[in-house]
Amino acid sequence: MRLRTNAALLLVLVFALIAGACSGGGGGEFDLVTADTLTVCSDIPYAPFEFEEGGAYSGFDVELMEAIGAELGLEVVFIDSGFDSITSGTAMVGNECDIAASAITVTAEREENIDFSDGYFDADQSLMVKADSGYSSYEDLVGLRLGVQAGTTGEAYANDNNPGGVEVVSFSESADLFVAMEAGDIQGILQDLPVNAERMLTDDSLTVVATYPTGEVYGFAVKEEGKEALLEAVNDALAAVRDAGTYETLYDKYFR
Numbered sequence: 001m002r003l004r005t006n007a008a009l010l011l012v013l014v015f016a017l018i019a020g021a022c023s024g025g026g027g028g029e030f031d032l033v034t035a036d037t038l039t040v041c042s043d044i045p046y047a048p049f050e051f052e053e054g055g056a057y058s059g060f061d062v063e064l065m066e067a068i069g070a071e072l073g074l075e076v077v078f079i080d081s082g083f084d085s086i087t088s089g090t091a092m093v094g095n096e097c098d099i100a101a102s103a104i105t106v107t108a109e110r111e112e113n114i115d116f117s118d119g120y121f122d123a124d125q126s127l128m129v130k131a132d133s134g135y136s137s138y139e140d141l142v143g144l145r146l147g148v149q150a151g152t153t154g155e156a157y158a159n160d161n162n163p164g165g166v167e168v169v170s171f172s173e174s175a176d177l178f179v180a181m182e183a184g185d186i187q188g189i190l191q192d193l194p195v196n197a198e199r200m201l202t203d204d205s206l207t208v209v210a211t212y213p214t215g216e217v218y219g220f221a222v223k224e225e226g227k228e229a230l231l232e233a234v235n236d237a238l239a240a241v242r243d244a245g246t247y248e249t250l251y252d253k254y255f256r
Helices: 004-020 060-072 085-087 153-160 174-183 195-203 228-243 248-253
Strands: 037-042 049-053 056-058 076-078 115-117 123-131 143-151 167-171 188-192 205-219 221-223
Touching: 004 060, 037 060, 037 085, 049 060, 056 060, 060 076, 060 228, 060 248, 123 153, 123 195, 143 174, 153 167, 153 188, 167 174, 174 188, 188 195, 195 205, 228 248
Parallel strands: 037 076, 143 167, 143 188
Antiparallel strands: 049 056, 115 221, 123 188, 123 205
C-alpha cells in the first residue's frame, strides 16, 4: 500500500513540474531559447537604435525592449546578429534568439519569412554627403558611388530611384558606410534618416542634404510560426509601455 502511495505521489509531482514548466512567462508559454530570458537578435551597431557603450549594449531599441521585458517579467539579453539572418528569419528559426529588434522596416517581402509586432517607430530615408562636397541631391551623384547597407530598404530605395549613372555599392554593415565615406570610396550614403542624423550630430564633416518620405514603420520580428503567444504578449507590453509614458521618455532621449 505504501509503495502505491509513493508512486502516485511521485506521478503527481512529475505532472506538477511539467505544468509549472509550461506556464507563466518563463520558459514554456513563450517557448524561450533560455528560460526567464528574452533573447533578442540585433545588427549592432546601428546608432541610435542599438550600439555598444562602456562594454554594454544601449540605444532606443535596446531600452525599449528592456522596458517590454520588464512588463513581461523577463530578463532581456541582446546578441549581435547579421541583418540578413534577422530579416530572413534564419536567426530565429535556428533558435539563436526569440525575437529581433534592429530598426526593421515592415515589408510584404519580409512578412513572407517573419512575423512582425505592432509598429513602434516611423522612419524615412535620407541622403548624407560630405559637408564640403557641394552635392545636394541624388542626381548630383551621377557618375559617382553611393553607399547603402545590403538587404535594407535604403538599398531598395536607392536602386528603385537611381537617376541613372549612380553606382550603388552595398556594404554588409552600416558602420562600414562611414568608413568608406571617410576613405573617399563613396560620395554619398543613403539609409534611414535617424541613423544618418545621429551620425551628423557627432561628425560635423557630414551632412544630410535630402530626406525621402517613405512611410516606413519599424516592427519587432519573430519566426513565422510558433511565437504567436510571445508576439501577442510583446504587443500588449508595448501598449503598456506607451500608456505609462516610458516610450515617450525614450523617444525624447534619443530623437529630440
